Amino acid sequence: MNKLLESHSHEDINIASTWSPPIPAYLEDIYWWTYTRPYAIAFWDREWLVNLILFGNFVRLRDSAMNELETGICSTLQISCVYGDFSSKLAQRVAKNGSLDIVDVVPIQLDNVRRKLPIGDRVHTVQCDATKLKFSDASYDQVVIFFLLHEVPASVKEKTLSEALRVLKPGGKLVIVDYHQPSIFNPLRYLLHPLLKLLEPFSLDMWKQSIESWLPKEFVPAEYTKSTFFGGVYQKVVIRV
Numbered sequence: 001m002n003k004l005l006e007s008h009s010h011e012d013i014n015i016a017s018t019w020s021p022p023i024p025a026y027l028e029d030i031y032w033w034t035y036t037r038p039y040a041i042a043f044w045d046r047e048w049l050v051n052l053i054l055f056g057n058f059v060r061l062r063d064s065a066m067n068e069l070e071t072g073i074c075s076t077l078q079i080s081c082v083y084g085d086f087s088s089k090l091a092q093r094v095a096k097n098g099s100l101d102i103v104d105v106v107p108i109q110l111d112n113v114r115r116k117l118p119i120g121d122r123v124h125t126v127q128c129d130a131t132k133l134k135f136s137d138a139s140y141d142q143v144v145i146f147f148l149l150h151e152v153p154a155s156v157k158e159k160t161l162s163e164a165l166r167v168l169k170p171g172g173k174l175v176i177v178d179y180h181q182p183s184i185f186n187p188l189r190y191l192l193h194p195l196l197k198l199l200e201p202f203s204l205d206m207w208k209q210s211i212e213s214w215l216p217k218e219f220v221p222a223e224y225t226k227s228t229f230f231g232g233v234y235q236k237v238v239i240r241v
C-alpha cells in the first residue's frame, strides 16, 4: 500500500486493500476459538466478558490509553481491533478533520468492528498484518496497540513494534497497553501464570522481558514512559519518536 496510502483517502485504502494477507498460523492454531470463527465472535463480543477477563480493568486501561492520545486534527492508527469496544470509543474521539485507521489481519474481526463504527471519511478499516503494515513511512501522528503483543510470538512482537515506529511521524506517539509481570505480593500472579501458560503461551514473554527489549536495536526514543496497573498485572508504555 506504501505510497498509495499517503493521502489516507478512503478510496486509496480500498484499492490497496485488494491484496489480503494470510491469517498467521499462530492465530489459527492457538486462537481459533476466540478470533477466527464467526461463532467465537458471537460468543466473545461482550464488553462485560472482556472486562471479566481483565479483572474489571477494561475501562480503566482503555481510558488510560485514550488519555495519551490526541483528539485534535491528527491521524491515528489502531493496530488490531477485536470486538470493537476499544475501537468504537476511539472512533468517537476522532476530530472533524482527523482520521482513524484500524487494522486487523482477520477479515471477520474487521467486519464485526465495522458494524459498530461510523465508517466514512474519518474512520477506515484495513485488513493487514501488523508485521507488514500497508502504509507509508511517517504517515501517522499516533499509533495505539492495545493488548496485541502478549498474543504473538517474539518475532511478531519485534516486527509489529518496528512497523509501528516506521509509520509514525517524527514527534509521533506510540501507546501500548498489555500484560506485565505482577508483583510477587499480588496473589493474581499465582493464578494467572498457569492460565496464561495454557491459553496464551506467548503472553508470559511480557513477564520476562520489557517491551523495550523488542524495539529495534538502533531506535532511540525521544521519550519512554512506563506505568503499571493493578499490582503490576498490566502496563502502559508510551514512546515518543
Ligand SMILES: C[S@@+](CC[C@H](N)C(=O)[O-])C[C@H]1O[C@@H](n2cnc3c(N)ncnc32)[C@H](O)[C@@H]1O
Binding pocket: 024, 027, 035, 079, 080, 081, 082, 083, 084, 085, 086, 087, 103, 104, 105, 106, 109, 128, 129, 130, 131, 145, 146, 147, 148, 151, 152, 156
Ligand atoms: C486481544 S486482540 C487485541 C485487542 C484489541 N486491540 C482491542 O481493541 O481490544 C487480538 C486481535 O489481534 C489480531 N491480530 C493478531 N495477530 C495479528 C497480526 N499479526 N496483525 C494484525 N492483527 C493481528 C487478532 O485478529 C485479534 O482481532
